[in-house]
Each structure stands twice: as C-alpha cells, then as structure tokens.
Amino acid sequence: MSLSQRKKQILQAVITEYIKTAEPVGSRTIARRYDLDLSPATIRNEMSDLEEMGYLEQPYTSSGRIPSQKGYRFYVDSLMEVKDLSAGEIAWIQKIYNIKLKEIDKIVQHTAKVLSAITRYTTLILGPQIQKSTFEQLQIFPLDAEKALVILTTDTGFVENKIIELPRMLSTEELFKVVNFLNRKLKGLSIDRITSSMMREMKVELVHQMDFIEQAVSLLEESFSFEKEKKVYLGGTANILSQPDFKDVTKIKKIFDVLEEETLLSKLLEEASAEDRMNVIIGEEIKIQEIQECSLITATYHLGEKTIGSIGVLGPTRMDYSKVITIVEHITQELNNILNDVYRKKS
Amino acid sequence: MSLSQRKKQILQAVITEYIKTAEPVGSRTIARRYDLDLSPATIRNEMSDLEEMGYLEQPYTSSGRIPSQKGYRFYVDSLMEVKDLSAGEIAWIQKIYNIKLKEIDKIVQHTAKVLSAITRYTTLILGPQIQKSTFEQLQIFPLDAEKALVILTTDTGFVENKIIELPRMLSTEELFKVVNFLNRKLKGLSIDRITSSMMREMKVELVHQMDFIEQAVSLLEESFSFEKEKKVYLGGTANILSQPDFKDVTKIKKIFDVLEEETLLSKLLEEASAEDRMNVIIGEEIKIQEIQECSLITATYHLGEKTIGSIGVLGPTRMDYSKVITIVEHITQELNNILNDVYRKKS
DNA sequence: ATTAGCACTCACCAGAGCAGAGTGCTAACA
DNA sequence: TGTTAGCACTCTGCTCTGGTGAGTGCTAAT
Numbered sequence: 227m228s229l230s231q232r233k234k235q236i237l238q239a240v241i242t243e244y245i246k247t248a249e250p251v252g253s254r255t256i257a258r259r260y261d262l263d264l265s266p267a268t269i270r271n272e273m274s275d276l277e278e279m280g281y282l283e284q285p286y287t288s289s290g291r292i293p294s295q296k297g298y299r300f301y302v303d304s305l306m307e308v309k310d311l312s313a314g315e316i317a318w319i320q321k322i323y324n325i326k327l328k329e330i331d332k333i334v335q336h337t338a339k340v341l342s343a344i345t346r347y348t349t350l351i352l353g354p355q356i357q358k359s360t361f362e363q364l365q366i367f368p369l370d371a372e373k374a375l376v377i378l379t380t381d382t383g384f385v386e387n388k389i390i391e392l393p394r395m396l397s398t399e400e401l402f403k404v405v406n407f408l409n410r411k412l413k414g415l416s417i418d419r420i421t422s423s424m425m426r427e428m429k430v431e432l433v434h435q436m437d438f439i440e441q442a443v444s445l446l447e448e449s450f451s452f453e454k455e456k457k458v459y460l461g462g463t464a465n466i467l468s469q470p471d472f473k474d475v476t477k478i479k480k481i482f483d484v485l486e487e488e489t490l491l492s493k494l495l496e497e498a499s500a501e502d503r504m505n506v507i508i509g510e511e512i513k514i515q516e517i518q519e520c521s522l523i524t525a526t527y528h529l530g531e532k533t534i535g536s537i538g539v540l541g542p543t544r545m546d547y548s549k550v551i552t553i554v555e556h557i558t559q560e561l562n563n564i565l566n567d568v569y570r571k572k573s
Numbered sequence: 574m575s576l577s578q579r580k581k582q583i584l585q586a587v588i589t590e591y592i593k594t595a596e597p598v599g600s601r602t603i604a605r606r607y608d609l610d611l612s613p614a615t616i617r618n619e620m621s622d623l624e625e626m627g628y629l630e631q632p633y634t635s636s637g638r639i640p641s642q643k644g645y646r647f648y649v650d651s652l653m654e655v656k657d658l659s660a661g662e663i664a665w666i667q668k669i670y671n672i673k674l675k676e677i678d679k680i681v682q683h684t685a686k687v688l689s690a691i692t693r694y695t696t697l698i699l700g701p702q703i704q705k706s707t708f709e710q711l712q713i714f715p716l717d718a719e720k721a722l723v724i725l726t727t728d729t730g731f732v733e734n735k736i737i738e739l740p741r742m743l744s745t746e747e748l749f750k751v752v753n754f755l756n757r758k759l760k761g762l763s764i765d766r767i768t769s770s771m772m773r774e775m776k777v778e779l780v781h782q783m784d785f786i787e788q789a790v791s792l793l794e795e796s797f798s799f800e801k802e803k804k805v806y807l808g809g810t811a812n813i814l815s816q817p818d819f820k821d822v823t824k825i826k827k828i829f830d831v832l833e834e835e836t837l838l839s840k841l842l843e844e845a846s847a848e849d850r851m852n853v854i855i856g857e858e859i860k861i862q863e864i865q866e867c868s869l870i871t872a873t874y875h876l877g878e879k880t881i882g883s884i885g886v887l888g889p890t891r892m893d894y895s896k897v898i899t900i901v902e903h904i905t906q907e908l909n910n911i912l913n914d915v916y917r918k919k920s
Numbered sequence: 921a922t923t924a925g926c927a928c929t930c931a932c933c934a935g936a937g938c939a940g941a942g943t944g945c946t947a948a949c950a
Numbered sequence: 951t952g953t954t955a956g957c958a959c960t961c962t963g964c965t966c967t968g969g970t971g972a973g974t975g976c977t978a979a980t
Contacts, residue, residue, distance in 0.1 A: 264923095267922075267923050274974085286931075288929045288974040328720070328735070365712075379724075383716055385732065388675070389915065468826060475819075478825075597942090614953075614954050615954070617944075634943080635942050635943040636962075
C-alpha cells in the first residue's frame with residue numbers, strides 16, 4: 227500500500243525536523259514550520275495513521291513522534307532530496323582535504339580524518355587491498371642466521387614487509403635462487419591470482435629444478451603468507467560523544483568496544499559495500515547488535531577499474547543522510563582522483 | 574615538615590580506600606576497615622590536619638575526604654608498596670601477551686592492546702624510532718616517468734617507504750648511479766647520524782663526481798625526508814568509558830579529542846620518559862590541560878643498549894598506581910626480550 | 921474531509937521532607 | 951596531653967508532591 231502525497235509530506239517534515247532537533251516532533255511544530263496549509267489536528271490524524279503503518283513511533287504516550295527504522299528507510303529510498311554541494315562548500319573541502327601525501331596508507335588515513343571533520347560523524351575506511359594490485363618484485367634481506375626480511379612491492383606502490391623464519395640449511399646462494407625463481411614466475415601477475423593452486427604448481431616445478439626442495443617450499447609459503455586481514459582506518463571516533471543521541475555512557479562504551487574490533491569493522495564494511503555503489507544501512511539492518519542505534523553510509527573507491535576499498539560514515543540513525551551522502555560522494559571522487567593520479571600505471 | 578607515622582598510615586588508608594571505591598572516605602570507614610586501633614574521632618582530627626597540610630581535600634562540607642594531587646604525589650613517592658606479580662598473574666599475562674608476530678610495528682600495536690586489557694586503562698606507546706637504527710640499504714623503483722618508490726631498510730628490520738617526485742631529466746641509469754653512491758656512503762651509519770651537515774658533504778662530493786648534479790641533489794633530499802613524526806600506538810581507549818570518575822560526557826569528549834592528536838601525545842610521552850626510567854605524572858603535572866584529571870605512568874623500552882621508544886598508561890588520577898607500575902615494569906621487560914630476540918644484530 | 925475545542929497523559933522541573941554519612945567541637949577521661 | 955564519646959550540624963541523595971507545558975486523541979461542528 228502506498229502513501230498519499232500528503233502523508234509523504236508529513237513524514238518528510240517529521241524526519242527532517244527530527245534530524246535537526248533530536249526531539250520528538252509534534253503536530254503543532256509541523257504546522258508552524260512547514261507550510262502544508264493544514265491544521266495541527268489534521269496532521270495529528272495523519273501522524274496517527276503513519277504510526278499505525280509503522281513509519282513513526284511514539285517514545286511515550288502523548289509525546290511527539292519520532293521516525294521508526296521503516297520510516298528512515300522510506301525516507302532514504304524515496305523521500306530524501308540529495309542536494310548538491312555549494313561552490314563554497316566544495317572550496318572549503320578542497321582546502322582542508324588538500325593532500326600532499328603520496329603513500330597510499332597515509333592518503334587513506336588522512337581521508338578518514340578529513341571526512342569525519344566535515345561530516346562530524348565517525349569515519350571508517352577499509353584499507354586498500356593489496357590483492358588487486360600486480361606483483362612487481364619480491365626481495366629478501368637476511369637479518370641473521372634464522373631470520374630474513376621479505377619485501378613485496380606492487381606496481382601501485384604497495385610495500386608489504388614481513389620477517390620470516392629461514393628454513394634451516396639453506397645457504398644464502400640457494401635463498402637467492404628461490405627468490406629469483408619467484409620473481410621470474412610472478413612478475414606481472416595480479417596478487418589475488420597467486421592462489422594456492424598456483425603455489426602448488428610452483429612447488430612441483432621447484433622439485434624438478436632444485437635439490438633443496440623442502441626448504442625452498444617452506445620459504446615460498448612463509449613469504450606469501452602476507453596478512454589477509456584488512457586494515458580499517460578510523461577517523462573522528464570522538465565525534466560520537468557529541469551526539470545528543472548518546473548521552474548514556476554505557477551505550478557509548480558499547481559502540482567504542484565495537485570500534486576497537488578491527489575484524490568486525492572490516493567485515494561490516496565489506497558486506498555493506500559488496501555491491502559497489504553508495505549504500506545506506508539503517509539501525510537494525512546492521513548486523514552488529516551493539517551499534518544498531520547507528521546508521522552506516524558506505525561507498526567504494528577505485529584504482530583504475532578496480533574497487534580497492536570502501537569508505538563508511540557511521541552516525542546515529544538520526545544522522546543527516548542527505549548531507550552525508552553528498553559529502554561521501556564528493557570525497558570518494560576526490561580520493562579516486564588522487565589515487566589514480568599518484569598510482570596510475572606506468573603507461 | 575614531615576608527617577608522623579600515624580598520619581602516614583591514615584593518608585595511606587584514605588588513598589587506598591579511595592582508589593578502590595572512588596567515593597570520598599570517612600573516618601568511620603578507616604576505623605572499621607583498617608586496624609589502626611584508633612577511634613573515628615582521632616582519625617577525624619588527623620584527617621583534618623592532613624587537609625590543612627594539603628594532602629587531602631573535601632569535595633563539600635562535611636563529606637568524606639579524597640586525596641589531593643599532593644597527596645597522590647606523596648603516596649607514589651613514599652607510601653606506596655609495589656608488590657610483585659603472583660605466579661598466576663605472570664602466567665596469565667604470558668598467555669594473552671603470547672606473541673607470534675615479528676614485525677616491529679605489529680609487536681608494538683599488540684603490546685598496547687594487551688597492556689590496556691590487563692590494566693583496564695588506556696595505553697599509549699611511542700613507536701620505535703628509526704633514528705636509532707643503522708642504515709642498511711636504499712632502493713628505488715621508478716613507478717612512472719615522474720615518480721619513484723624509495724625503500725629504506727635498516728639492520729633492525731625497519732622498512733620505511735615513500736614515493737618521491739623524480740627530478741626531470743634524470744635517466745634511469747643516472748638514477749641508479751645516485752642510489753649506488755648513497756648506499757656506498759651510508760652503509761652502516763646510524764640513521765640519526767645522517768644529518769644535514771653530512772648531506773651537505775655528500776652534495777659537494779656529488780658535484781665532483783657527476784655531471785647531473787642538480788637533479789641528483791634534489792633526489793637525495795627527497796629520499797631522505799622521511800617522516801620525523803613519531804607514531805603513537807593506542808590501546809584500550811574505550812576503557813576510559815568504564816571509569817566512574819568520568820561519567821560526564823563532555824569531560825570524556827575532551828580526553829578523546831586529545832587522544833586523537835598524535836603529535837600532542839608523542840610530545841607528552843617523549844617528555845615524560847625523557848629520563849629513561851619509570852615515571853609517574855599526576856594530574857596537573859601533565860602539561861595538557863584537557864587531561865589533567867588523569868595520571869600517566871611511563872617507561873621506556875630498548876633495543877640492545879638504545880632506548881627506542883616509550884610506553885605509557887593513562888588513567889584517572891585515582892588509578893591503581895602500584896598495580897599499574899608493576900604491570901608496566903613486567904610488560905616492558907617482556908617487550909624488550911621479544912624485540913631483542915627478533916631484531917638482535919647479526920653477530 | 922477538515923478543524924476547533926477540550927479532556928487527558930506524560931515528561932520535566934522545583935521544592936519539601938527525610939534518611940544517612942560524615943564532620944567539627946566540646947567536654948570528659950586516662 | 952593525647953584520646954575519645956557525645957552531640958549538633960551540614961550536606962548529599964532520594965522520594966514524593968504539585969504545577970507547567972507540550973502534545974495527543976476524541977468528539978462534534980463546519
């Protein structure tokens with residue numbers, strides 16, 4: 227069943243007002259501040275209907291109304307008008323975003339900070355995924371008899387480093403032989419293609435070519451066990467504390483506890499932005515119980531054609547969806563430009 | 574003027590009790606819970622004296638007493654008995670600290686997390702300083718015509734990478750000439766010895782050796798402008814929210830705002846641990862106004878002989894100094910062991 | 921279908937009254 | 951002279967009360 231034009235107007239008015247004030251909205255307020263040419267009584271009746279239909283809620287008997295989750299959903303999907311940024315706002319963003327950094331992780335961290343400063347909410351950015359890049363070179367520096375530093379670089383300027391245990395009984399010479407072998411084999415391959423089946427193949431080949439098989443294989447395995455965990459960059463976590471929605475310290479505590487769980491956040495962001503377009507998740511649609519009084523707006527960012535990570539803004543369900551969506555859209559665009567500028571493939 | 578034995582006992586009792594309960598402590602409580610064989614009235618008189626001398630405070634007329642900053646100071650310096658960890662506690666710490674990581678930044682981050690989990694306060698760790706390590710190798714990978722990836726490695730397994738603008742008109746060949754020159758010159762030098770005077774020297778030398786001076790010099794400069802900013806690793810920031818001392822959201826907000834200022838924190842830690850031993854800074858002794866209701870306990874950690882960073886635990890002034898000091902001592906020791914184990918110099 | 925009017929509900933606030941914890945002072949005691 | 955019992959007093963924190971105002975739901979009139 228669809229809503230009458232008038233009901234939509236009233237729903238929109240209630241939500242807009244509630245987003246602004248964080249207070250339950252009464253019929254008089256609507257009548258006064260939005261010229262719908264209706265008396266409070268009529269608005270009351272409509273609001274009563276809207277409540278019955280599940281779009282509004284009453285925190286307590288005879289209080290004003292607040293939007294329900296369903297209300298927000300409908301607002302975001304069909305009611306909200308996404309306005310463009312003014313030239314002034316764009317200039318302002320430009321000014322504080324203004325990036326001189328070139329390292330991808332720094333860029334992303336700075337973006338999180340700036341985005342949270344602009345929106346006044348908390349920003350989560352799922353770090354760029356090395357998986358999408360192309361293998362450039364693997365290098366190895368022995369540190370002592372047992373350990374070596376392995377550095378993996380990609381065409382996009384990723385540098386991953388880790389320290390591995392050296393297999394016993396492997397001479398320096400042999401070590402470099404294996405490394406050279408790997409470099410020959412892998413050059414130009416995308417990282418996520420270097421799968422376990424591929425590794426198996428290489429093992430077989432190693433068996434034929436070399437006589438120190440076992441050690442070489444374990445070296446190979448260790449070298450490629452680069453962290454699959456995805457880094458999440460946070461910005462403006464303190465902003466949560468400015469929200470009147472959360473004046474209860476125990477509630478805040480729960481949210482912060484979630485924010486300290488990187489794995490949880492990375493899953494959240496990954497699922498949210500699975501479809502590679504702007505996405506809004508409202509309240510209990512979020513799978514993490516502790517933050518179901520929040521909403522999350524996500525988008526993805528790209529390097530060339532490939533999606534390499536995602537951006538999320540987390541605020542109370544009462545957050546200013548339209549404003550945040552515009553800003554996230556803009557920032558994502560900027561980030562894409564910066565990244566593609568710095569890391570554009572050589573020719 | 575020094576305190577009588579009895580006054581000391583009473584002061585200690587008040588502080589111990591207040592640390593436990595976070596409530597103003599009255600004379601009856603002391604008489605009941607600590608067997609000093611004194612009547613409440615006598616204790617009252619002594620407490621009154623202690624207040625006059627500045628060791629105690631009364632939040633309001635005829636309430637119990639709470640320790641003043643001076644009180645805490647005296648307690649930490651002369652009263653507190655630092656007890657050793659029990660075998661059980663040590664085993665427990667061992668269990669959750671249990672590190673398999675080898676990369677220095679991961680180790681430090683994990684330490685911050687564990688330390689905050691054990692103490693239930695917030696942990697700040699000033700990241701290991703590359704300055705103290707020894708130059709191993711500089712490498713350069715051209716990304717495109719204008720940019721190149723520079724990787725600096727040290728003997729201790731540090732890997733710093735940055736992207737630089739290539740000077741125009743510098744051929745790949747020339748590029749590698751400069752890099753080779755640098756590697757020859759710098760090999761084995763400690764990073765903090767690579768000062769600007771040293772750079773000047775090298776510039777002079779370059780002038781004599783090569784005919785593409787200008788470009789080489791600018792390359793040199795860019796390559797060595799590695800971040801001097803010190804990274805601070807945080808753990809357990811959410812713990813602040815569990816402290817009954819901070820039930821006021823605006824207070825909490827202020828603290829969190831400070832925690833988001835990395836530069837501020839790194840300065841704080843650096844100053845606090847300047848003397849290279851365990852240090853306790855109480856309340857207004859902290860230079861940052863917003864967190865003057867907190868205390869900070871710091872220690873330094875080492876690689877070989879060299880101090881490479883510092884560890885701090887931040888809690889309310891009412892924090893359990895003795896417990897935290899013991900734990901920080903223990904964890905610092907563990908961290909030293911781990912680091913020296915992983916990064917011990919090759920012979 | 922809309923609206924004016926009215927009784928009713930509930931949160932919020934201020935003030936009053938009360939219990940409990942704790943102090944400071946005085947006077948008695950060892 | 952130091953210690954202690956006793957007592958009046960203070961202040962917080964809690965509950966209860968009544969009043970106010972915002973807001974509703976219902977009914978009846980337009």
